[in-house]
Amino acid sequence: MTDTSRTNMVAEAFEAQRDRLRAVAYRVLGSHADAEDVVQEAWMRLARQDTATIDNLAGWLTTVVGRISLDVLRSRQARPEASYGEGFPGLVVTADDGAEPEEHVALADAVGLALLVVLDSLGPSERLAFVLHDLFAVPFAEIGQILGKSADTTKMIASRARRKVRATERPQTVTREQREVAEAFRAAAMNGDFEALLRVLDPEVRLTVDTPDGVVVALGATKVATGATTVSRHIARHQAVLVNGLPGYLSWREDGTPLSLISFTVTNARITAIAIVTDPAKLTSLHLPTPT
Structure with a gap:
């Protein structure tokens, strides 16, 4: 196989994962722009990697996106002035079609309006653990590798995050x-x-x-x-x-x-x-x- 053919195969494999990776990064970061940057950085790292050493490309990419996203979250925490949209984090905008409240509940669940607001109350490790495990079914052992924690500790972090999410009042639907x-x-x-x-x-x-x-x-x-x-x-x-x-x-x-x-x-x-x-x-x- 030529280098060009191998490069094309890697690019195709990455494109097949792009939407999922973007969804992961967006749920963690609450910013479409930041999510796009993270996914692009993941591609650049993949391009520099010897793909023959990667057994599970989807898992490898999820880990890379998780680590980059965690760095972004920690950077925001250390420098609040650099946070996305100061005072306006994670804005989700949808057309208001005048649907009744019951229909908006379904809409909120679909696009994560309430969840994006709630996730802003979590610390970086909690947010990453909750999103990766509860929303994308990533095993605790893999999340622990990103956080530098054991699987048991990671499970406790995710559990703590889950309690905070459940305890946070859900934004009311528009009346x-x-x-x-x-x-x-x-x-x-x-x-x-x-x-x-x-x-x-x-x-x-x-x-x-x-x-x-x-x-x-x-x-x-x-x-x-x-x-x-x-x-x-x-x-x-x-x-x-x-x-x-x-x-x-x-x-x-x-x-x-x-x-x-x-x-x-x-x-x-x-x-x-x-x-x-x-x-x-x-x-x-x-x-x-x-x-x-």
Whole structure:
């Protein structure tokens, strides 16, 4: 077999594993961009490896992806300022089709909306052990090799993580009332109706905006309403979406590029918190619905 043929076979074998590896990395890291980087690094390591020494390619690649992902998690912990999307980790955005709550439960289970939020509360070792074992059925002995722990210790780490996941309150599914409040905010902002904005905003509402220059926070209904009427002038198109299970809107400019992603926390028919992403780099890194 020629070197070219061997290289092609390795590439084909890797491509057959790519989707699974990307899924593993994404569940561990909560970031599509980081997951893509990890998978690419795994390919580069495979290309440098003598494949004749690999008995189980799928297992070898899973171990490599796990180790790289663990390094990323530990780096985030050591340097919080370098974490993906400061204040907005692991955003999952899906089109809001107006389904009833029961249907959204199924949707949340399918794409892992609730789980991504819960996993952020786990330490690096806990997160890796839980994801690899509970979601991808990787044996504890193999996970232990990644963590540098025994199989028994790894099993205890995964068990501890599982208890935390089960104890964490599941985010509520979006309700009709929450959608109506979000829509009322959008309509008032687009129409420049300051008084209508004040009616749907809690007096102590907290606004967090992720901009290219960093995270900006504003407090109070008056400040938030003033800013909303200003920003809405630049919106050409918008679409209702769910952001980690919360009602929100995705907006585009005239040229079709994403302008902003906004989500609302609604309590007792009032908006108590708003999170907005306007940083083009972060918007580009997210898997966003296409305009309809």
